[in-house]
Amino acid sequence: MKTAVTFRQKLLSIQSNLLNFAYTLTLNQDDAYDLLQDTTLKALDNEDKYEPNTNFKGWVFTIMRNMFINNYRRNTRAAVMIDHSEDLYLINTPQVTETVLAPDETYAVKEISDIINSFPDGYRIPFTMHVAGYKYSEIAQRLKLPVGTVKSRIYYARKYLQKALSDYAD
Numbered sequence: 001m002k003t004a005v006t007f008r009q010k011l012l013s014i015q016s017n018l019l020n021f022a023y024t025l026t027l028n029q030d031d032a033y034d035l036l037q038d039t040t041l042k043a044l045d046n047e048d049k050y051e052p053n054t055n056f057k058g059w060v061f062t063i064m065r066n067m068f069i070n071n072y073r074r075n076t077r078a079a080v081m082i083d084h085s086e087d088l089y090l091i092n093t094p095q096v097t098e099t100v101l102a103p104d105e106t107y108a109v110k111e112i113s114d115i116i117n118s119f120p121d122g123y124r125i126p127f128t129m130h131v132a133g134y135k136y137s138e139i140a141q142r143l144k145l146p147v148g149t150v151k152s153r154i155y156y157a158r159k160y161l162q163k164a165l166s167d168y169a170d
Helices: 002-013 015-026 029-045 056-079 103-118 121-131 136-143 147-164
Strands: none
Touching: 002 015, 002 029, 015 029, 015 056, 029 056, 103 121, 103 147, 121 136, 121 147, 136 147
């Protein structure tokens, strides 16, 4: 009973440190509070796995870091779109957004889309695949190109887009 009380006291005493660490990981206050809460619950659930003569703070911080990494990977995997169609139809069609854009934003989005669509296929396809979340190696494999060529084409497409949109810069 005494060790359970001591464990909880230690956990409560480092909450502010954990919150600061969570904020540095997430860069968002609400996400930091969520991560703190999840970490605290996981630490309490795994209280029996903690060895009394080890670094308690390091143990809890490791739990938080691992939870953040796992959540990040899960969110990244969920955001990746895989197009199994023969002609990459889904990647080459404009994506439907769920939010309603303001008129000036719609113009900007249309202008950006027009610029991207004006790229030659050799630059447009790797660039749109990269924006959709594909890794360089996946793009290279799909397009049967060397990874260096894919990186180069994405780089030049990005530079061309920046130059074409330079009037939007501050």
